[in-house]
Amino acid sequence: MAQVMMKDLNKKYDEVHAVKDVNLHIRDKEFVVLVGPSGCGKSTTLRMVAGLEEITGGEITIGDRIVNDLPPKDRDIAMVFQNYALYPHMTVYDNMAFGLKMRKFPKPEIAKRVQEAAEILGIQELLKRKPRQLSGGQRQRVAVGRAIVRHPQVFLFDEPLSNLDAKLRVQMRVELKRLHDRLETTAIYVTHDQVEAMTLGDRVVVMKDGWIQQVGEPLELYSKPANRFVAGFIGSPAMNFMEVAVAEANGALWLDTTGLRVKVPAPLAGRLGAYKGQRITLGIRPEDLHMATSNDPADYSFDAIVEVVEPLGSEILLDVKVGQSVIVARVDPTVRAKLNDKLRLALHPERVRIFDNKTELAI
Amino acid sequence: MNPKPWWAKLGHASLVLLVTVYCVFPIYFMLVQSLKTPREDVFGNPFIVVNPTFENFEELFERQGEVRGFVGSALRRSYPFLDWLVNTLVIFAGSVAATLVASVAAAYALGRLRPPGFRWWRRAIFAAYVIPQTLLFIPLYQVVNTLGLDDSLLALLLIYPTMALPFCVWMLSGYFQHLPREIEEAALIEGASRATAFFRIILPMSRPVVVAAGIFSLGTVASDFMIASMFLLTANNQTVTAGLGTFDVALDELAAVAGVNLLAIPVMTISALFARGYVRGLTAAMVEGA
Amino acid sequence: MAAARSAGRARDIRLAYLLLAPTLLLFGVVIAYPVGWEVWTSLTDLSPLKDGSAEFVGLSNYRRLLVDAEFWRATLVTVVYAVVTSAGKLALGLGFALLLARPFRGRALVFLAIFLPWAYPAGVSVIGWYWTLNPPTITAYAPFMGHLKFYVDSALGGGAWAFTSVMLFNVWRGSSFIAVLLLAGINSIPPELFECALLESKSPWRRFRLVTVPLLKPFLALGVFLSITSAFADLSNVWMLTAGRIVFPLVGTHAYWLAVKVGQYGPASALALTMGPFLLVVLLVLFRLFDRAERSAA
Numbered sequence: 029m030a031q032v033m034m035k036d037l038n039k040k041y042d043e044v045h046a047v048k049d050v051n052l053h054i055r056d057k058e059f060v061v062l063v064g065p066s067g068c069g070k071s072t073t074l075r076m077v078a079g080l081e082e083i084t085g086g087e088i089t090i091g092d093r094i095v096n097d098l099p100p101k102d103r104d105i106a107m108v109f110q111n112y113a114l115y116p117h118m119t120v121y122d123n124m125a126f127g128l129k130m131r132k133f134p135k136p137e138i139a140k141r142v143q144e145a146a147e148i149l150g151i152q153e154l155l156k157r158k159p160r161q162l163s164g165g166q167r168q169r170v171a172v173g174r175a176i177v178r179h180p181q182v183f184l185f186d187e188p189l190s191n192l193d194a195k196l197r198v199q200m201r202v203e204l205k206r207l208h209d210r211l212e213t214t215a216i217y218v219t220h221d222q223v224e225a226m227t228l229g230d231r232v233v234v235m236k237d238g239w240i241q242q243v244g245e246p247l248e249l250y251s252k253p254a255n256r257f258v259a260g261f262i263g264s265p266a267m268n269f270m271e272v273a274v275a276e277a278n279g280a281l282w283l284d285t286t287g288l289r290v291k292v293p294a295p296l297a298g299r300l301g302a303y304k305g306q307r308i309t310l311g312i313r314p315e316d317l318h319m320a321t322s323n324d325p326a327d328y329s330f331d332a333i334v335e336v337v338e339p340l341g342s343e344i345l346l347d348v349k350v351g352q353s354v355i356v357a358r359v360d361p362t363v364r365a366k367l368n369d370k371l372r373l374a375l376h377p378e379r380v381r382i383f384d385n386k387t388e389l390a391i
Numbered sequence: 392m393n394p395k396p397w398w399a400k401l402g403h404a405s406l407v408l409l410v411t412v413y414c415v416f417p418i419y420f421m422l423v424q425s426l427k428t429p430r431e432d433v434f435g436n437p438f439i440v441v442n443p444t445f446e447n448f449e450e451l452f453e454r455q456g457e458v459r460g461f462v463g464s465a466l467r468r469s470y471p472f473l474d475w476l477v478n479t480l481v482i483f484a485g486s487v488a489a490t491l492v493a494s495v496a497a498a499y500a501l502g503r504l505r506p507p508g509f510r511w512w513r514r515a516i517f518a519a520y521v522i523p524q525t526l527l528f529i530p531l532y533q534v535v536n537t538l539g540l541d542d543s544l545l546a547l548l549l550i551y552p553t554m555a556l557p558f559c560v561w562m563l564s565g566y567f568q569h570l571p572r573e574i575e576e577a578a579l580i581e582g583a584s585r586a587t588a589f590f591r592i593i594l595p596m597s598r599p600v601v602v603a604a605g606i607f608s609l610g611t612v613a614s615d616f617m618i619a620s621m622f623l624l625t626a627n628n629q630t631v632t633a634g635l636g637t638f639d640v641a642l643d644e645l646a647a648v649a650g651v652n653l654l655a656i657p658v659m660t661i662s663a664l665f666a667r668g669y670v671r672g673l674t675a676a677m678v679e680g681a
Numbered sequence: 682m683a684a685a686r687s688a689g690r691a692r693d694i695r696l697a698y699l700l701l702a703p704t705l706l707l708f709g710v711v712i713a714y715p716v717g718w719e720v721w722t723s724l725t726d727l728s729p730l731k732d733g734s735a736e737f738v739g740l741s742n743y744r745r746l747l748v749d750a751e752f753w754r755a756t757l758v759t760v761v762y763a764v765v766t767s768a769g770k771l772a773l774g775l776g777f778a779l780l781l782a783r784p785f786r787g788r789a790l791v792f793l794a795i796f797l798p799w800a801y802p803a804g805v806s807v808i809g810w811y812w813t814l815n816p817p818t819i820t821a822y823a824p825f826m827g828h829l830k831f832y833v834d835s836a837l838g839g840g841a842w843a844f845t846s847v848m849l850f851n852v853w854r855g856s857s858f859i860a861v862l863l864l865a866g867i868n869s870i871p872p873e874l875f876e877c878a879l880l881e882s883k884s885p886w887r888r889f890r891l892v893t894v895p896l897l898k899p900f901l902a903l904g905v906f907l908s909i910t911s912a913f914a915d916l917s918n919v920w921m922l923t924a925g926r927i928v929f930p931l932v933g934t935h936a937y938w939l940a941v942k943v944g945q946y947g948p949a950s951a952l953a954l955t956m957g958p959f960l961l962v963v964l965l966v967l968f969r970l971f972d973r974a975e976r977s978a979a
Contacts, residue, residue, distance in 0.1 A: 080576050082689050101582040113573035117595045126591075130582030174581070403785065410777060411794045417853065418801055421809040437822035493707065496700040504697035514968060516704065519712055520910045521960035525933040525953040526940055527711075530718035534710055553711040556704055558907075606800075610858075613802030632804035644812055651805040662800035663793055666861075673865035677900065 030091035030104075030181040030214055031056045032077060038085035039072050039238075046072045048238040050086070054216060059208050061217045061229035064261070069238040070218045071186055077216060078107050078184050091181055101130070103182075106175035110187040112167045114159040120170050121155040127178045145173040148207065165196045172204070176211065183208075185217040189224065201227060222262050226250070234258045251379075256309060256388040259381055265314045265345060268355035271385070272310045274303045283310055283382075287351025291327035293377035299391050300382070308391065311381035314345065317357035317373050324374035332357075334369045348373065418655075425649040432645060447649035472650060474627050475634040479654060482544055482619075482630055483612055486551035490608040491601060493552060494559035499589065501560070502567025503575070517561040519553075528621050535622060546622045547630075551615065555608035562607075562676040566600045567593070603672025606665050613658050723950035730944040742951035752952065755935040759956075762848065762931060763912040769852040770908050771901070774859025779893075781860070782867045792864075798857035807850065814846045844929040855911065859904040866900030867893075902970040909963055913956050932956055 032054040039047035047069040054060045062070040075081040077088055079100035088095050095103050106127070114123050121142055128138045146152045149169040159167055168188065175183055188204075189197045205228055208215055219225055225232045226246040234241040234249065234257070242254040246262075253259035259267045272283040274292075281292035281300055292300055300308075320329040332348035332355075339361070346357045346365055350373075357373055365371060382391045395403075426443040427435065435441060451472040497516070501509045531550065532541075540546040570593065578588035594601070619633035626634070631654040638647040662669075723742055727735035746752045777795050781788060815830075816823040830842040837845075870893075878892040894901070913933060930938065932952060940949035 078576075078580060080579070100576070100580045101584070103580075105580060107577065107580050109573040109577060111571055111573055113571060113577040115574065115578075115592050115596065117598070126578070126583075127581035130587070174577075178581075406780065407785070407787070407791055410780060411791055413853075414794045414798050414857065417806070417810065417813070418797060420813060421806070424813075437825075493703040497704040500697035500700035504693045504700070506694045506697040506701075509697075512701070516708070518961070518964055519708065520907070521957060521964050522712060522716055523913055523933060523953050523956045523960070525936045525956075526719055526950055527715040529940060529946065530715035531711065533718070534714060549707065550711050553707045556707065560704060610799060610802075614804055614854075616804040616807060619804065632802070632808075635805060635808050644816070648809060648812065651809045654805050655801050655809075658802045659797060659800045663796065666793060666796045666800070669796075670861060670865050670868065673862060674868045677865060677869050 031058075031089075032182055032214060032216065033089040034073070034077075034086065035089070036086040037073065037076065037083065037088065039069070039076060039081060040084045046238055047076070050240055052233060052240070052243065054214060057212045057214055059205075059215045059217065059228060059230045060233060061219060061225040061231075062233045062235060063219055063222055063225035064235035064241075066220060067237075068235040070220075070233075070235050073235075074184055074186055074216055074218045077103075077182070078105060079103050104180050105182045105184055106178055106180040107184040107186065108171045108175050108188040110190050112159075112171040112191075114167055114170055114174075116159050118158070119155065120151065120157055120159070120162070120173075123159070123170055124155075124174045124177050127174065131178070141177045141179075142173075145177045148176070148210070149173050149203075164192050165200065168192060168196075168200060172207070176207070179213075181214065183213055183215040183217075185215065185219075187219055188217075189219070190221075197224075204228060223264060226262065232262075234261060236261075252390070253311075253381065254390055256311070256383040256390075259311050259383070259390070263313055265356045265358065267311045267313050267381070268353075269383075270310045270312075270350070270353050270355065271307055273307050274300055274305065276304055283308075285351055285353075288330045290330065290375065290380075291377070293380065295378065296380070296382065296391075303384075303391070307385055309383040309385055309388075311383060312355070312375055313379065314356040314358040316376045316379040317355075317359070319359055319363055320372040320374035328377050329372055329374035332371055332373050334365050334367055334371065337365055337367065418659075421648055421655075422652055425645065425652045427645060429645060447645040448653060450646045451650055451653065470634060470638075471627050472631075472634070472653075475629055475631045476653070478544055478623075478628065479630040479632070482547050482551065483609065483658070485544075485548050486555070486612045487605050487608045489548060490552040490555045490559055491605055494556055494563055494604055495594070495601065497556075497560045498563030498567050499593070501564040502570075503593075505568075513561060513564050517557045519557040528618065532622075542622070542624045542628055544623070544628065547619065550618055550622070551612045552608070554615070555611040558607055558611075559604040562673070563597070563600060563604055566597060566676045570597075599668050599672040600676050601672070602665050602668040603670075603676065606662055606669045609658065609662060719950045719954060722946050723948075723954055725947050727946040728944045729946070735947070738947065742948045743955075745948065746951055746955065751930070751935065752932075752955075755930045755932045755952075756955075758929050759913065759931045759933070763909050766848050766851045766855065766912050767905060767908040769848070770855035770859050771904060773852065773856035774863055774904065775901075777856065777860035778863035778867055779889075781864050795857055795860050798854050799861065800857075801854075803854055806854070810846065810850050814842075840929055851912065855908055859908065862904050863897060863900055866897045870896045899971050902967045906963055906967045910960055913960060 032052075034050050034052040037047055037050040037052075038045075050069075050073055052060075062073060064070050072081060076083050077090070079095065079098060083096050090103055090105070115126065118126065124142045124145060125138045128141060133141075142155070143152070146155060149172060151166065151169050151173060154162060154166060154170070159170065162170065168191075171188065185204075189200050192200060201224060208228075217224075217228060226249075229246055231243060232246055232249055233243045236257055242249060242258045244252075249258060249262045253262060256269065260269065270285060270288065272285045272288070275282045275284045281297050281304070283290050283292060330350060332346075332350045334346055335349055335354060336345075336347035338345040338347075342361060344359050344361055344363055344365070346359055346363075347354055348357055348371075359365075383389065384391055420438070423438065423440045424432065425447055426440045426445070428442060428444050428446065431441060451470065500506065501513050506512070535541055535543075535546045535549075538546075538549075540549070574592060574596070575588050578592045579585070583591065613632075616632050616636065619630045620636045623629045623633045626637075629637075631650060635647055635650050638650075722735070724737060724739060725735040726738050726742075781792055781795065814826060816826055833842040833845060834840065874892060874896065875888075878888045882888050882891070913931075932955065936949045936952040939945050939952060943949075
């Protein structure tokens with residue numbers, strides 16, 4: 029059990045600056061997910077914590093030890109890899125026992141711990157098999173088992189579910205979450221899948237181009253994205269963005285573009301004052317759009333033409349054309365919409381996000 | 392697919408038979424000769440043996456220095472065949488072991504540690520095959536003499552591994568290069584040192600390719616005739632290959648063929664036992680390495 | 682940034698050189714020094730029969746080669762030998778590998794049979810071959826072999842029988858090695874590709890030419906290279922099977938004869954070295970093929 033601190037962490041390769049000034053404090057027993065597109069530096073950060081990459085600048089602390097110069101084996105961590113990295117010539121039992129053997133645990137203790145871990149993961153039957161005789165999901169469990177037998181201070185997960193098929197991924201995700209609740213060990217988890225990040229993380233760290241974009245609890249990232257990148261990355265289907273002009277008319281501020289003219293809701297109006305006459309980016313999540321009814325004020329609704337209908341059962345995704353841009357709306361499954369239908373959509377004024385065009389920061 | 396017509400099946404079967412006969416006949420023929428009595432050798436059917444005997448093999452182990460009789464007016468020598476066998480065993484085992492140690496070490500360096508220009512190192516080592524060995528024995532003789540190894544088995548232990556190394560290093564380093572780095576990293580995190588990770592994880596999981604390298608080096612070592620006969624001069628220091636080369640065909644044909652078989656059969660058996668692994672290793676090395 | 686290479690990397694590189702040391706040491710002693718000696722000797726008139734130190738003669742050994750009919754004859758014979766045996770090995774090896782590629786009853790045994798000629802130690806099998814093809818006159822099959830030799834020699838010239846037997850032996854052993862190598866290659870091709878090809882074309886020949894051959898190219902290239910180099914380096918087998926009575930000299934055997942029997946180290950070295958550049962070209966072509974395979978795989 030330990031906290032992990034990263035201070036001004038940097039990683040430079042010959043040409044690439046992969047991780048830039050990362051500062052992160054991961055609390056004891058916390059499950060933190062690093063998420064971002066490939067090449068954002070999340071894996072490199074994790075590998076620096078593991079000791080598999082040398083640190084170019086900054087400091088990493090695990091527990092109360094600075095680990096910069098410690099080899100991986102002395103950091104008291106365990107890691108689960110995307111390709112599982114099981115030892116192909118060893119049985120499942122030996123795979124899981126390897127770390128304990130290396131640390132000179134007595135035999136009965138090793139047997140006890142492996143049994144215990146195998147029970148937790150439901151792989152008691154597989155202990156005598158070789159990795160190549162296992163399915164992807166089973167290999168994944170063994171890889172996790174190998175990590176938990178040692179009772180390390182920190183678990184590191186490097187995209188552990190990426191090689192599984194969609195159904196198994198959801199199942200393993202739930203199991204990992206349960207496992208963390210049970211073991212209460214600090215965990216750092218890297219993924220490119222924002223759904224995984226949202227469902228697993230106590231806190232989520234969004235990264236891009238080596239920079240941390242935002243750190244926060246999942247719902248905080250969803251409802252208060254710090255910038256346009258985070259807003260677009262978190263949430264599925266992704267947030268719609270439209271470039272609009274800020275205009276003043278009738279004593280109120282309006283967001284204006286071809287085919288769309290909505291009134292700036294009161295809480296935003298104050299912050300938008302400085303942008304009068306400029307262009308900004310408007311962000312609306314698909315789930316914050318609905319079919320306009322007579323109750324919706326005209327100030328918050330607009331016309332749209334249906335381009336694609338995607339019925340998903342519990343909901344319908346509509347790709348609609350508004351002026352020049354195409355946006356996605358997530359509407360009630362009872363809605364009957366056909367290609368080229370003209371319909372009227374309304375938005376939730378208080379859930380609209382707006383971003384500075386230059387800095388891309390949320391206003 | 393449709394079941395094959397009878398003529399296709401027959402064609403396939405005869406093709407298989409033909410191939411098998413082509414491959415095995417010379418081996419069979421030599422085996423048959425070695426089991427013949429001199430009488431049958433002269434008067435019998437060359438393709439079969441009616442009264443198989445081991446006397447040709449026994450003859451090889453007759454006490455040294457004894458006169459074995461005359462053929463015409465020529466004196467038949469006896470040979471220290473047992474010494475040759477022991478020498479051969481030492482040379483073969485030693486060379487294969489040395490080849491494997493050196494090539495695994497070099498391949499790990501090139502495939503995993505990747506010093507600057509490792510691709511060129513790998514090519515340069517493989518390129519040793521373009522050097523014609525024709526005359527190398529003359530300067531090699533100087534080298535061997537300088538090292539005080541003339542007429543010594545150690546000279547062969549220096550030369551044989553070098554002949555097998557280029558291919559083995561090339562194959563093994565290609566394989567090592569494409570092993571997922573995570574396997575080694577997992578071991579490092581689990582508490583292994585780099586050396587432990589190598590000996591407990593990398594080496595055991597590479598076993599088929601190491602076996603392939605071993606079989607290749609055995610094949611290389613066992614195919615040499617020239618170097619053995621040039622560098623081993625005293626009868627007691629010779630290998631079976633070099634020794635048999637000194638036989639007089641006209642006098643000792645049957646014993647010589649027996650000697651050929653006595654060496655060939657164990658070597659062939661060992662290779663055959665590992666034949667599947669050899670193919671698997673080559674495949675693994677090529678898929679991963681190329 | 683290359684200058685700021687980390688301490689760990691520096692340690693890795695040091696270890697790498699340490700691990701390469703045994704190999705490089707062997708290469709230095711067994712290959713580099715002798716080759717250096719050979720290059721130097723080819724520029725001198727060194728001879729064990731001559732007193733005093735060797736004199737530097739520049740390129741005259743090479744110049745003399747160019748006008749030496751023996752040299753051109755040996756070169757021609759070598760090229761014929763290499764081409765014929767390589768073609769034979771490759772054709773048979775490829776055929777064997779394709780035969781083994783599909784399952785049939787007894788395949789394991791046939792595989793073993795095909796593997797054996799290479800596994801049979803050539804150092805002694807060559808002795809066996811020699812006595813089989815040139816048996817002592819008293820054996821039962823000696824008259825038959827004698828007749829065969831007579832016919833071949835009278836049809837193709839003296840020594841043709843010996844030369845043919847060398848080629849036969851070389852092909853017999855080499856086809857086994859290439860068959861196993863190509864079988865390994867075929868095993869490495871994902872079966873889906875063959876199934877795909879089956880849908881694409883009905884003609885087996887087209888499938889073979891358009892799918893199997895391109896995918897096997899690196900293996901074929903490796904096979905050809907090893908076959909050619911072994912043909913060039915095949916001194917001992919030639920020497921053995923013809924018992925030194927060489928009527929069709931290869932470059933290698935001719936150089937050997939010049940050095941050992943005539944004692945002309947200088948010209949012999951020059952002669953032996955003429956093979957190097959040719960093999961180097963073959964090797965470069967091989968590397969190109971492998972590079973392409975690696976790139977398309979990535």
